Amino acid sequence: TGVGHPKPHLLSRREVARSRLFAVEELELRFANGAERTFERLTGSGNGHGGGGGGGAVMIVAMPDPEHVLLIHEYAAGFDDYALTLPKGLIDPGEDIVSAANRELMEECGMGAQRIEPLVELSLAPNYMSHRIHVMLATDLYEKRLPGDEPEPLIVERHPIEDIASLLAREDFHEGRAIAALFIARDRLRSERTHEQWW
Amino acid sequence: TGVGHPKPHLLSRREVARSRLFAVEELELRFANGAERTFERLTGSGNGHGGGGGGGAVMIVAMPDPEHVLLIHEYAAGFDDYALTLPKGLIDPGEDIVSAANRELMEECGMGAQRIEPLVELSLAPNYMSHRIHVMLATDLYEKRLPGDEPEPLIVERHPIEDIASLLAREDFHEGRAIAALFIARDRLRSERTHEQWW
Numbered sequence: 001t002g003v004g005h006p007k008p009h010l011l012s013r014r015e016v017a018r019s020r021l022f023a024v025e026e027l028e029l030r031f032a033n034g035a036e037r038t039f040e041r042l043t044g045s046g047n048g049h050g051g052g053g054g055g056g057a058v059m060i061v062a063m064p065d066p067e068h069v070l071l072i073h074e075y076a077a078g079f080d081d082y083a084l085t086l087p088k089g090l091i092d093p094g095e096d097i098v099s100a101a102n103r104e105l106m107e108e109c110g111m112g113a114q115r116i117e118p119l120v121e122l123s124l125a126p127n128y129m130s131h132r133i134h135v136m137l138a139t140d141l142y143e144k145r146l147p148g149d150e151p152e153p154l155i156v157e158r159h160p161i162e163d164i165a166s167l168l169a170r171e172d173f174h175e176g177r178a179i180a181a182l183f184i185a186r187d188r189l190r191s192e193r194t195h196e197q198w199w
Numbered sequence: 200t201g202v203g204h205p206k207p208h209l210l211s212r213r214e215v216a217r218s219r220l221f222a223v224e225e226l227e228l229r230f231a232n233g234a235e236r237t238f239e240r241l242t243g244s245g246n247g248h249g250g251g252g253g254g255g256a257v258m259i260v261a262m263p264d265p266e267h268v269l270l271i272h273e274y275a276a277g278f279d280d281y282a283l284t285l286p287k288g289l290i291d292p293g294e295d296i297v298s299a300a301n302r303e304l305m306e307e308c309g310m311g312a313q314r315i316e317p318l319v320e321l322s323l324a325p326n327y328m329s330h331r332i333h334v335m336l337a338t339d340l341y342e343k344r345l346p347g348d349e350p351e352p353l354i355v356e357r358h359p360i361e362d363i364a365s366l367l368a369r370e371d372f373h374e375g376r377a378i379a380a381l382f383i384a385r386d387r388l389r390s391e392r393t394h395e396q397w398w
Contacts, residue, residue, distance in 0.1 A: 004354050005281060008274060019216040019223040021239045021327075026218070027276055035350035039276040040220045042241075075207060076325035077226055077238040082204060083325045120367060122375040124324055126275035126282045128220075131324075132373070151234035155203050168319060168383065174331070176321040176376035183382035184367065 006032045016040070041128045055091035057131070058101045059177060061119065061185040062087065062109060062138040064158060069182065070109050073155040073172075084157070084173040086181055088133065101136040107148030109156050114140030120184050122177050135181040137188070161186050205231045215239070240327045254290035256330070257300045258376060260318065260384040261286065261308060261337040263357060268381065269308050272354040272371075283356070283372040285380055287332065300335040306347030308355050313339030319383050321376050334380040336387070360385050 011028040018024070027039045062070045069086075076083040087108040091100040098116045106112050116138045124131040159167060164182050167173045210227040217223070226238045261269045268285075275282040286307040290299040297315045305311050315337045323330040358366060363381050366372045 005272070005274070005351060007280065008350075010279075017216040017218040017221065017223070019225070019239055022216065022221075022223050022241065024216070024218040024221050029274075029276070029350075031274070031350040033351050037350045040218055041276045042221065073204070074326070075204070075228075075230070076322075077228070077240045078325045078328040078330070079322070080209075081206065083322070085325070121373060122378065123275075123278070123282070123373040124375060125330075126277045126284070126374055127273070129277040131277070133375075151207075151228075151230040151236045152204060152232050165386070174320060174322040175325055176323060176332075176379045179321065180375045180378035180382065183379065183386075187364070 008032065008037075011036070039128070041130070043130065055093060055095065055100075056097075057088060057090050057133040058097055058104060059086050059088035059122075059133050059135045059181055060101050060105050060116075060138050061135065061161075061181055062105055062111060062113060062141060063161070064111070064141050066189075067160055067162070068158040069161045069185070070111070071157045071159055071167075071173075072108055073157065074108075075151070082172060083175065084167070084170065085175045086178045097134045097136065101134075101138060103146060104148075105138055105141075106144050106146035108150070108154050110143060110145035111141045112144040113138035114142065119181065119188065122180060124177065133177060135177075135184065137185055161189065207231065207236075210235070238327070240329070242329065254292060254294065254299075255296075256287060256289050256332040257296055257303060258285050258287035258321075258332050258334045258380055259300050259304050259315075259337050260334065260360075260380055261304055261310060261312060261340060262360070263310070263340050265388075266359055266361070267357040268360045268384070269310070270356045270358055270366075270372075271307055272356065273307075274350070281371060282374065283366070283369065284374045285377045296333045296335065300333075300337060302345060303347075304337055304340075305343050305345035307349065307353050309342060309344035310340045311343040312337035313341065318380065318387065321379055323376065332376060334376075334383070336384055360388065 008029040008031045013027050016024050016026045023043045030036045073082050089104040101116050116136050119135045119137045207228040207230045212226050215223050215225045222242045229235045272281050288303040300315050315335050318334045318336045
């Protein structure tokens with residue numbers, strides 16, 4: 001997908017920092033016009049968040065009824081505060097994305113879903129992270145709780161999916177990927193309804 | 200914004216890794232119910248991307264006319280490929296968000312804007328990053344190029360803002376924050392048009 005620019009040539013690549021969850025890689029690149037640049041990028045260190053080098057991650061738009069979506073209040077260490085967002089988590093080794101989405105939903109919201117379908121795949125910060133998350137639409141929910149690794153039970157909230165504006169007005173709702181996921185799900189549901197009206 | 204849960208108590212905090220752009224901090228936290236957990240979070244190391252600890256960042260929804268938005272093709276080191284996204288960049292020390300947005304637009308798209316207004320502030324991965332980006336709507340554009348630090352001139356594309364679906368169908372368009380920004384801008388423009396029709 002170069003669209004005019006051939007990909008730069010990798011001159012060298014080395015790990016420059018590592019923690020339990022994150023690793024940082026330094027890349028020396030030569031672009032097609034000869035310009036050379038040093039980049040840093042995050043890669044996962046095993047089961048870390050940074051790179052998504054492992055199985056990747058899932059985010060779930062779970063609908064308990066055709067008008068509402070489930071949101072969680074979760075402690076967000078990057079902000080040292082609680083944030084309102086969609087349930088999500090890393091895919092376990094060997095797990096498929098549908099099973100991962102259902103497990104996270106059971107752990108974080110105490111609900112399972114009869115029907116789970118992929119909506120979109122989102123990147124986080126492609127300039128310096130390889131992380132990708134599979135956004136899944138979960139419907140036909142039923143009560144089922146699995147123990148997760150959360151330090152405390154998450155507070156779960158139902159919100160009308162048509163009313164994204166009032167979420168955006170809240171101070172604790174700001175995660176780009178969750179906002180993208182809700183708009184994509186809302187547009188999908190709108191177009192399905194239009195389709196039904198016509199046929 | 201605890202909504203039921205008081206914030207966890209910080210038991211300890213130390214830096215566990217550092218590179219030119221990134222730093223990783225380890226936090227020991229005790230939650231209100233007594234559960235203790237170790238978290239890692241990325242913080243900016245000076246002018247780095249990770250934390251946004253400095254002046255933060257801006258992303259621009261720039262409209263050359265009332266129907267189109269400017270997208271850039273940029274090399275994304277995290278994916279080792281070109282990605283289609285919105286112009287964005289870090290705010291320089293002492294720079295305000297409007298000036299930063301206009302400068303990035305001039306550097307990346309060769310355009311300035313007579314009018315720049317804030318649309319929304321988005322987080323990246325609040326669970327482990329403090330990064331926030333100010334999304335700005337830029338209109339009344341004029342030609343003006345500033346030299347940036349890009350290794351090669353960016354290819355700029357005009358796309359109808361009403362047609363986000365065809366962007367989502369493309370393999371090189373996947374950045375969550377850019378998708379959120381486009382939907383928010385599109386909804387804002389739709390509601391302004393509706394308002395104008397009525398009044």
